Amino acid sequence: EAGxxxxxxxxxxxxxxxxxxxxxxxxxHNTLYWYLQNLGQGPELLIRYENExxxxxxxxxxxxxxxxxxxxxxxxxxxxxxxxxxxxxYLCASSLVSEAEQFFGPGTRLTVL
Amino acid sequence: xxKITQTQPGMFVQEKEAVTLxxxxxxxxxxxxxFWYKQPSSGEMIFLIYQGSYDEQNATExxxxxxxxxxxxxxxxVISASQLGDSAxxxxxxxxxxxxxxxxxxxxxxxxxxx
Numbered sequence: 001e002a003g004x005x006x007x008x009x010x011x012x013x014x015x016x017x018x019x020x021x022x023x024x025x026x027x028x029h030n031t032l033y034w035y036l037q038n039l040g041q042g043p044e045l046l047i048r049y050e051n052e053x054x055x056x057x058x059x060x061x062x063x064x065x066x067x068x069x070x071x072x073x074x075x076x077x078x079x080x081x082x083x084x085x086x087x088x089x090y091l092c093a094s095s096l097v098s099e100a101e102q103f104f105g106p107g108t109r110l111t112v113l
Numbered sequence: 114x115x116k117i118t119q120t121q122p123g124m125f126v127q128e129k130e131a132v133t134l135x136x137x138x139x140x141x142x143x144x145x146x147x148f149w150y151k152q153p154s155s156g157e158m159i160f161l162i163y164q165g166s167y168d169e170q171n172a173t174e175x176x177x178x179x180x181x182x183x184x185x186x187x188x189x190x191v192i193s194a195s196q197l198g199d200s201a202x203x204x205x206x207x208x209x210x211x212x213x214x215x216x217x218x219x220x221x222x223x224x225x226x227x228x
Binding site for chain 2: 106
């Protein structure tokens with residue numbers, strides 16, 4: 001069974017540019033999460049989806065971050081415009097239902113110059 | 114206040130020896146879950162072991178066991194018979210209450226296994 005797929009694995013952009021990350025969860029997993037992991041820290045939840053619905057986006061900086069999960073499968077996280085402080089690893093995870101074990105993808109390492 | 118505290122930024126252990134990674138937590142909920150994840154250099158978080166707050170037995174999964182001391186609010190991970198492939202970052206995480214799946218992670222411990 002394929003795991004959570006994320007692309008790209010690495011992204012380098014200049015500040016003020018837009019960037020997008022893509023996540024394909026494990027087949028059949030209804031719940032999808034986006035986490036931010038700063039260097040030397042544990043992951044922090046940005047947004048959680050139940051199917052197409054964003055049920056927890058309280059930690060998402062909505063002035064520059066947006067996310068969507070069309071058709072309740074793949075998801076895209078966007079930053080526009082990117083700032084230097086956005087340099088981090090962006091992890092996607094999925095679970096069969098909420099409260100179940102979360103399976104993580106390899107992450108996208110973003111560097112903003 | 115930190116919800117999850119991992120006080121060991123780094124640990125070294127010799128191959129085949131056991132090692133304990135510390136984790137303390139802070140919650141006022143009666144129902145919660147505690148998790149340990151491994152993060153190798155490749156970046157993905159790998160689930161290792163889970164302990165529910167009402168579980169009376171300490172969780173075990175192969176070489177991993179969780180030393181759960183509820184009164185002390187600690188949930189230490191014990192890795193027995195360390196292997197070179199165990200070298201990675203290890204994160205303790207907590208999920209509070211019912212009907213939530215928000216995980217709160219600690220800052221992690223980097224484990225290095227040497228021959």
